[in-house]
Amino acid sequence: MSDLYLLWRNLFRRKLRTFLMMLAIFVAFVIYGVLGSIHYAFEHGVDSSADNRLVVVNKITFIQPLPYAYVGKIAAIKGVKNLTFANWFGGYYQDARNQIGTFAVDPESYLRIYRDDLRIDPAARDAFIHDRTSMVVGEAIATKYGWKVGDRIPINSNIFTNKTDGSHTWELTVAGIAYAAKESFNTSFIIFQYENFNESKTFGKDTVGWITLETDSAAVNDKVAATIDDLFANSTAETNTQSEKAFGKAFLAQLGNIALIITLVVGAAFATILMIVGNTMVMAVRERTKEIAVLKTLGFPSWRIWRQVLGESVLLSLLGGVPGLLVAGLLVTLLSKLASGAIPGLALTLPVAGLGVAFMLLLGVVTGFLPAWNALRLNIVTALGRL
């Protein structure tokens, strides 16, 4: 017999109660594992953007377009090494529920800017540049719909009308599949030729959604951004130039403050668990007051009993939390498959799991501290009623 055996026997003295506490902790860590992984994937995806990439958008909101003429003017600014632009298309396939991130881009400059993020076959790249009705499909979308090179796919827009036939459909040929060169890069997208789009849309001609540029180095980012915004100050389309990371975060913020939502949900779950488990642990130890007094009478030092009680709550937390994290890992893997790569890098990563284990230990210590302290200070004479 060891202290651990004693601890184990005490923990499972009331199996149903212990099981329910473990279940509560389990649920909390499933929530934490799933939401934490999603948050990490979003944050990590944005953080992996190149440091020297800037995005120029309309100062009012990035939904407002910028004149195409800005492209040339910005390209001429000192410190700008490469530049491309893109236009939001509002694309979907067959059904409006099948939304696909679809962008009208300048093929050559776009692929040059994202050369380190995307892998694309040279032949496919050439085909994309030379065929005005072609598109490059991200791996996640190609896999999801089973598209292959040469397929002609009707892509619909929920914003624009195709003036050639008055429909909302553009029929595009798959020139190639783009693969992520970095795990965190999202391949749930379609890019097609801006020239084709610009000529066939019924409104907003010669405008672009945003301009992405590469500076000579991250050190000149602020200067270049200020120069661009100053250049278009007091014009009809003033600009807001920011790093691609900041732009990515601002874009995610349109979905809501994900970090805040996750913090609130996880926080609420933990606060509830803290109260339930903490209160139950206090009661569980209180009902053993006499046994603790007997242990002290037999000569068990107070610190050893303190360690026992604290160990009990930490073990309880781990027994509920570790399976919770494991199930969260399975759910996240499943979610990642269902999302077809829409959230790149979605997995229960080591930092999220590590933080989870730290939370378990913290939960165990916090919930066990008060009963352990009470056990430490327990007076034998009072506890045994031996006055």
Place this chain on the structure above:
Amino acid sequence: MTGQTLIHLQDVSKRFVKGKDTITIFDHLGLSIPAGDFVAVMGPSGSGKTTLLNLLGGIDQPTEGSITFDGGRVDTLTEGQLARWRAHNVGFIFQFYNLMPTLSAARNVELPLLLTSFGRAERKRRVEAALSLVGLAERADHYPREMSGGQQQRVAIARALISDPKLLLCDEPTGDLDRTTADEILAMLRLLNQEMGKTIVMVTHDPEAAKYARRTLHLDKGRFTERELVA
């Protein structure tokens, strides 16, 4: 056979503060118990019997006076030192057995050995020996709820003996048992005293139980009123 003094109380006073009142339990009490003695302590409720047992067992400290055990002061020890002292020198037997309900008889008996450096095999050997001594070897794997009061008390005795203490303190050890079982337990205590030389101090309300002791001390209002040799 009794020998030299094992435990000695000199001018021991014990007072409790309760609200604005100070309650005096003992006022300059003196007592010597030789090694190998078997003392029954009797007296009405509130006479200080249990407090005396607490002081002898080092789970309470006197307000004044000194307590020596085997020549060494006990009343000056810190809480941690007292815990170690109890583990090595004192075995406790309670009225309601106070076994751990989550542990089997063998595990209950083994508990005090967790405070020693004995290995698993040695602990197992000692537990088997102690349970055999109290006649419960075949009930080693039984839990307290599966045993009668008398059997539980015998497990408690085995637990008290396992670390081979010099002093056994018994607080109404037969108070919860029927006459026949009580006699079995008391006979066992007498055997431990006579055959193994254990010094026993037993608090009891039962004059029949006191007859098993070598002598009886009567305590009333914090003072010994009569000393009577029985054996």
